[in-house]
Amino acid sequence: MSERFTQDDVIATITRLTHVQLVSYIEAAFIQPEQSDGGYLFRQVDIARLELLCDLSQDLGLDENALGVVISLIDQLHIARQERAAITRAIHTLPADLGNRILAAVSEL
Amino acid sequence: MSDDPYKILGLSKTATTDEIKQAYRKLVRTSHPDLHPDDPAADARFKAISAAHDILKTPETRARFDAGEIDAQGAERPPRQYYRDFAESSDNVYQQRRGFGPDTNPGDIFAEILRNRARQSGGDGFSGGGFSDRGFVAPGPDSHFRLEVPFLDAVRGADTRITLPDGQALAVAIPKGTKDGQTLRLRGKGGAGYGGGPAGDALIVISVRPHPVFRRDGDDIEITLPITIEEAVLGGKVTAPTIDGPVGLTIPAGASSGRVLRLRGRGVVRAGSAVKGDQRVELKIVVPPDTDDDLRAFLAGRQQTHPFDPRTDLLKGADT
Numbered sequence: 001m002s003e004r005f006t007q008d009d010v011i012a013t014i015t016r017l018t019h020v021q022l023v024s025y026i027e028a029a030f031i032q033p034e035q036s037d038g039g040y041l042f043r044q045v046d047i048a049r050l051e052l053l054c055d056l057s058q059d060l061g062l063d064e065n066a067l068g069v070v071i072s073l074i075d076q077l078h079i080a081r082q083e084r085a086a087i088t089r090a091i092h093t094l095p096a097d098l099g100n101r102i103l104a105a106v107s108e109l
Numbered sequence: 110m111s112d113d114p115y116k117i118l119g120l121s122k123t124a125t126t127d128e129i130k131q132a133y134r135k136l137v138r139t140s141h142p143d144l145h146p147d148d149p150a151a152d153a154r155f156k157a158i159s160a161a162h163d164i165l166k167t168p169e170t171r172a173r174f175d176a177g178e179i180d181a182q183g184a185e186r187p188p189r190q191y192y193r194d195f196a197e198s199s200d201n202v203y204q205q206r207r208g209f210g211p212d213t214n215p216g217d218i219f220a221e222i223l224r225n226r227a228r229q230s231g232g233d234g235f236s237g238g239g240f241s242d243r244g245f246v247a248p249g250p251d252s253h254f255r256l257e258v259p260f261l262d263a264v265r266g267a268d269t270r271i272t273l274p275d276g277q278a279l280a281v282a283i284p285k286g287t288k289d290g291q292t293l294r295l296r297g298k299g300g301a302g303y304g305g306g307p308a309g310d311a312l313i314v315i316s317v318r319p320h321p322v323f324r325r326d327g328d329d330i331e332i333t334l335p336i337t338i339e340e341a342v343l344g345g346k347v348t349a350p351t352i353d354g355p356v357g358l359t360i361p362a363g364a365s366s367g368r369v370l371r372l373r374g375r376g377v378v379r380a381g382s383a384v385k386g387d388q389r390v391e392l393k394i395v396v397p398p399d400t401d402d403d404l405r406a407f408l409a410g411r412q413q414t415h416p417f418d419p420r421t422d423l424l425k426g427a428d429t
Contacts, residue, residue, distance in 0.1 A: 032253055032254060032255050035255070035256055035271055044190070052141075052191070052192045055141060074143065074144070078196040081146065
């Protein structure tokens with residue numbers, strides 16, 4: 001099982017993030033930490049996502065509305081990339097001539 | 110890439126603080142690795158841009174750089190993991206909006222396909238979104254949660270609740286035999302629908318907290334059971350914990366460490382499945398912390414009269 005971080009760990013790791021800001025990201029569901037008896041638990045992926053949120057809000061000056069739009073688009077981008085990768089993998093498992101016909105049909109579109 | 114932070118940001122030495130901020134923002138937009146997941150060079154560019162900005166963003170460090178007191182390396186950043194590095198991993202909860210894992214109920218996939226088809230064909234006003242006589246109708250969005258549950262609650266099933274971001278609580282029934290990483294779908298517990306459309310679903314990704322005694326392997330439970338030297342040699346009845354409470358277990362005479370005994374039907378029973386897992390008990394011989402002179406004298410005597418080398422085969426096998 002991968003490592004988990006408490007809310008205090010997260011604030012100590014990401015020095016430019018405040019507790020108030022973190023709670024507002026959770027309330028806006030930008031970040032979905034696990035819930036446990038001892039409070040929230042964060043994973044590595046949450047920390048990387050919080051760094052991204054800090055870049056967007058502090059460096060690019062996005063307000064919370066814009067932040068919600070951007071993070072949702074990034075999520076959708078990654079879903080689309082994953083689905084594309086899954087389809088590519090599936091095509092590679094097909095017989096070569098069938099795979100080539102699919103690729104040819106895609107490039108004609 | 111150039112070491113000069115002004116050149117990296119495409120600025121002259123006379124740039125104002127505002128121009129620095131503008132130039133930096135523009136470069137973040139074009140080079141942030143998370144905004145350009147398909148660009149492998151974005152990482153290196155963004156690192157250089159950030160380091161340059163770190164020097165120039167405050168007038169103090171900028172003045173020290175201009176005076177030659179610090180060089181461009183002064184703001185070297187530690188390596189950082191970007192969000193895109195996690196985006197491909199299968200346990201990224203932020204990407205499980207539509208993926209179908211191994212535990213997905215085939216009915217859910219079918220329902221999803223029907224829902225999408227209804228959406229594409231303009232919608233019938235109920236299952237998909239679209240304009241009907243009553244105006245715009247669409248199902249509500251799904252909401253996503255993650256919940257850590259204790260090991261025993263996951264294998265035995267339990268009722269718990271999660272706190273929603275707005276402070277309300279949502280009752281969650283953890284089905285028997287829930288696995289780490291499994292997603293529970295609570296129909297109609299997501300966001301409210303639009304124009305009388307159905308509410309979305311609440312999707313809850315479960316992570317199972319490890320247990321100090323029990324481990325899970327598929328439907329089987331594994332434990333390591335300490336036994337005494339006497340029990341190992343003579344055999345006997347001992348008590349072993351199971352997920353449903355302690356049971357009696359007969360240790361066969363002459364059992365070694367590492368021997369695995371099977372308690373049939375004492376493992377995980379998954380909800381909706383008739384198959385019962387087993388509990389596998391691995392024996393581990395434990396020597397008393399204080400060995401007395403009697404025991405030492407007895408064993409030393411036996412060593413002389415009954416030589417036994419359990420490593421003979423091992424040493425032979427190591428040569429081949």
